[in-house]
Amino acid sequence: MKAVVQxxxxxxxxxEFRDVExxxxxxxxxxxxxxxxxxxxxxxxVMRGDPYLARLTGVGFTGxxxxxxxRDFAGRVEAVGRDVRRFRPGDEVFGDLGTADxxxxxxxCVPEDLVETKPANLTFDQAAAVPLAGHTALKGLxxxxxxxxxxxxxxxxxxxxxxxxAVQIAKSMGATVTGVCRTRNVELxxxxxxxxxxxxxxxxxxxxxxxxxxxxxLVGNHSLTGLRRAxxxxxxxxxxxxxxxxxxxxxxxxxxxxRAKLQAPFVRDRIHVLTTTPDGEILAALxxxxxxxxxxxxxxxxxxxxxASDAVRYVETEHARAKVxxxx
Ligand SMILES: NC(=O)c1ccc[n+]([C@@H]2O[C@H](COP(=O)([O-])OP(=O)(O)OC[C@H]3O[C@@H](n4cnc5c(N)ncnc54)[C@H](OP(=O)(O)O)[C@@H]3O)[C@@H](O)[C@H]2O)c1
Numbered sequence: 365m366k367a368v369v370q371x372x373x374x375x376x377x378x379x380e381f382r383d384v385e386x387x388x389x390x391x392x393x394x395x396x397x398x399x400x401x402x403x404x405x406x407x408x409x410v411m412r413g414d415p416y417l418a419r420l421t422g423v424g425f426t427g428x429x430x431x432x433x434x435r436d437f438a439g440r441v442e443a444v445g446r447d448v449r450r451f452r453p454g455d456e457v458f459g460d461l462g463t464a465d466x467x468x469x470x471x472x473c474v475p476e477d478l479v480e481t482k483p484a485n486l487t488f489d490q491a492a493a494v495p496l497a498g499h500t501a502l503k504g505l506x507x508x509x510x511x512x513x514x515x516x517x518x519x520x521x522x523x524x525x526x527x528x529x530a531v532q533i534a535k536s537m538g539a540t541v542t543g544v545c546r547t548r549n550v551e552l553x554x555x556x557x558x559x560x561x562x563x564x565x566x567x568x569x570x571x572x573x574x575x576x577x578x579x580x581x582l583v584g585n586h587s588l589t590g591l592r593r594a595x596x597x598x599x600x601x602x603x604x605x606x607x608x609x610x611x612x613x614x615x616x617x618x619x620x621x622x623r624a625k626l627q628a629p630f631v632r633d634r635i636h637v638l639t640t641t642p643d644g645e646i647l648a649a650l651x652x653x654x655x656x657x658x659x660x661x662x663x664x665x666x667x668x669x670x671x672a673s674d675a676v677r678y679v680e681t682e683h684a685r686a687k688v689x690x691x692x
Contacts, residue, residue, distance in 0.1 A: 365383070365384060365385075365386040365469060365470040365471050366381065366382070366383060366469070366470050366669060366670075366692075367381075367382070367383075367384045367432045367466075367468060367469035367470065367669075368380070368381055368432060368433055368434070368468035368469065368669065368672040368673070369381075369382055369384060369431045369432055370411060370428055370431055370433065371427065371428075371431065372427050372428075373411070373412055373413035373414075373424075373427055373428060374411070374412065375411075375412070375677075376408075376411070376673035376674070376676045376677040376680070377673065378411065379411065379433065379468075379672055379673040379676065381669065381670045381672065381673075384432070384469070386470070386471045387466075387471055387472065387473035388443075388473065389443050389444055389445045389448075389473050390445045390446075391445045391446070391447050392445055392447045392448055392475050392476050392477070393444070393445045393448070393473050393474060393475055393476070394441055394443075394444050394445070394448055394451050394457070394473070394474055394475075394476050394479050395441070395442045395443040395444070395471060395472075395473050396437060396439040396440065396441055396442060396457060396459075396471065396472050396473075396474065396479070397439045397440050397441075397442045397470065397471055398437045398438075398439040398467060398469060398470060398471060398472055398692045399438055399439045399440065399488035399489075399492075399691065399692060400437070400438050400439070400487075400488040400489045400491070400492035400666075400689050400690065400691050400692065401434045401436055401437045401438075401467035401468055401469075401492050401689070401690045401692065402436040402492045402493045402494075402495075402496075402497075402525075402687050402688065402689050402690070403434075403675050403676055403678075403679045403684075403687075403688045403689075403690065404435060404436065404496045404497065404525060404679075405525070405605065405679065405680075405682075406435060406496065407433050407434060407435065407468075407676055407679070408676050408679060408680040410423050410428060410430075410433065410465070411428075411433055411676060413427075413428065422463060423463065430463070430464065430465035430466065432465060432466040432467075432468060432469050433465060433466075433467075433468050433672075433676070434461070434465060434466060434467030434468035434469070434672075434690070435460050435461050435462060435465060435467055435495070435496055436458075436459075436460055436461075436467055436492050436493070436494070436495040436496050436497075437458065437459060437461065437467040437472055437474075437492055437495075438456075438457070438458035438482055438488040438489075438491035438492035439456075439457065439458075439472075439488065439692075440454060440455065440456055440457070441453050441454060441455040441456075441457055442471065444476075448476045449476070450476055450479075451476060451479060455481065456481070456482040456488075457479045457480060457481060457482055458479075458480060458482045458483075458491040458492060458494060458495060458647075458651075459474055459478050459479045459480060459495055459642070459647060460478065460495035460496050460499065460642040460647070461474055461478070461642070462478070462641055462642035468669065468672050468690060468692075469669075469692065470669070470692050477644045478642045478644055478647070479644075479647075480644065480647040480648055480650075480651050481651060482651075483650075483651045483654035483655050484655060485654065485655055485657075486654055486661065488691075489663050489666060489689045489691065490660070490661040490663060491654075491661075492689055493525075493661035493662075493663055493686075493687035493689055494529075494650055494654065494661055495642075495647060495650070496640065497525040497526045497528075497529050497687060498529045498533075498650045498653075498659070498661075499640050499642075499643065499646050499647070499650065500526045500529075500530075500604055500638065500640050501526050501527075501529035501530035501533050502529075502533055502646060502649060502650060502653070503638060503640060503646060504526075504530065504580050504602045504604055504638050505517065505530060505533055505534055505537065505539075505578070505580060505602075506533075506537070508600075508602050508636045508638055509578045509580060509600050509602045509636075510600070511534060511537055511539055511577075511578055512537075512538075512539075512577075513537060513538025513539065514538060514539070514540075515539050515540070515577035515578060516539065516540045516541075516542065516575075516576050516577050516578075516596070517534050517539045517540070517541055517542070517576060517577065517578040517579075517580060518541075518542045518543075518544065518562075518569060518576040518578070518579045518580070518594070519531055519534065519541065519542070519543050519544065519558075519580050519582065520544045520569070520579065520580070520581045520582055520583045520585075520586070521544065521545070521581070521582030521583040522543025522544055522545050522549075522553045522556075522558060522561070522582075523543070523545035523546070523549035523552055523553055523685055523686065524582060524682075524684070524685075524686070525679075525684070525686065525687050525688075526582050526604065527543065527545070527553075527582050528552075528553075528556060528661075528662045528686040528687070529659055529661070530580055530582070531543050531553060531556040531557060531558050532556050532557060532658065532659035532660070533653065533658060533659055534580075535556075535557040535558075536653065536656075536658035536659065539578075540559050540560075541557065541558045541559050541560075542558065542559065542560040542561070542562060542569070542574070542576065543556070543558035543560075543561050543562070544561075544562045544564050544569055544583075545561065545562075545563070545564065546563065546564060546565050546683075547563050547565055547566075549685060550563055552662070552685065552686070556662070569594055570586050570590035570591060570593050570594045571590075571593070574594065575594060575595060575596040575599070576594055576595060576596060576599060577596050577598075577599050577600070578599060578600050578601075578602065579591055579594060579595060579599070579600070579601045579602070580602050580604070581601065581602065581603050581604065582604050582605070584603065584605065584620045584621075588601075588620070588623060588624060588627060588635065592631070592633050592635075595633055599633060599634070600633070600634040600635075600636065601624075601633060601634070601635045601636065602636050602637075602638055603620060603621050603624050603635070603636070603637050603638065604638040605621070605638075621637045624636075624637055625637055661686075661687060662685075662686035662687060663686065663687050663688075663689050664684060664685040664686045664687065664688060665678065665684070665688050665689070666688075666689045666690070666691055667688070667689070667690050667691070668690070668691060669690055669691070669692045671690075672690050675688050675689075675690050
């Protein structure tokens with residue numbers, strides 16, 4: 365099969381479009397013919413092995429352990445292992461491979477508990493956009509942020525992959541939503557339902573006197589002191605990575621999160637660092653939310669599998685609008 369493979373850490377030039385052995389389903393695994401995969405910030409961090417500290421988390425120290433990039437996929441079941449109960453060939457599905465990686469390929473093999481029926485109202489391209497970004501948004505708002513109807517949430521990075529889901533999901537939960545983005549994305553964020561949009565090129569939300577019950581920070585460009593200044597009494601900060609790309613560093617975007625972990629026990633405000641691992645329950649919840657109309661994925665650009673390095677190059681600018689999808 366064709367796949368996007370890397371033998372060494374590096375820039376998108378390290379990604380090669382070439383033939384590899386297709387995987388085969390056994391046991392509880394489902395073999396999926398990938399119709400679309402989406403690009404996440406995770407993919408370029410692993411592609412570069414950056415920040416270096418992340419190499420200690422099992423992705424490979426001197427080079428990538430998994431050679432095919434890509435986590436999120438949507439496609440059609442081609443074959444199933446003999447222990448698979450929920451799926452059969454022909455079913456339309458979507459999912460997140462997690463650190464197993466491998467979605468920038470014509471086929472993926474994945475345990476059935478990490479696969480979900482594709483939302484009936486979404487195309488393959490739209491469904492592939494959902495898993496990791498939707499998961500991050502839902503977990504950050506619902507599980508960690510404990511967002512309640514009537515509360516005011518600020519989403520910093522509202523025009524990005526996670527942010528475009530977070531704005532829509534927060535609205536569907538009955539919150540008042542403020543989205544932060546740059547000028548060219550103000551209209552997009554408003555169209556997703558945000559009640560207020562802060563253009564960060566003109567205004568600093570940590571200094572304009574407005575206070576939020578929940579700050580969901582997807583960018584990491586403000587200090588914890590600044591974020592806490594914008595918090596209402598008893599409010600919560602959820603950090604989900606960020607730190608504008610510095611290009612080769614020991615901790616990179618993890619620095620703010622490490623400081624948050626160290627500070628959190630000593631301050632009155634609730635400060636949480638979000639982590640995500642593939643989760644069948646959350647994937648099922650995302651399917652129901654999509655089918656209920658709570659969100660519609662925003663796909664800004666699509667690339668062919670052969671153009672995957674261009675897709676990743678665009679996403680690592682950290683200014684891609686919403687989601688970027690690769691079609692196989
Ligand atoms: N913890 C986890 O498990 C987890 C899971 C998924 C993602 N993440 C992390 O969450 C972050 C967001 O992910 P994503 O997929 O949404 O990334 P993305 O699609 O690349 O979006 C990045 C966002 O950052 C904004 N941005 C860039 N520079 C900015 C600046 N100087 N000031 C304010 N905003 C700025 C961009 O908006 P404009 O173009 O409008 O400037 C864009 O909306 C990433 O760091 C990712 O690694 C963490």
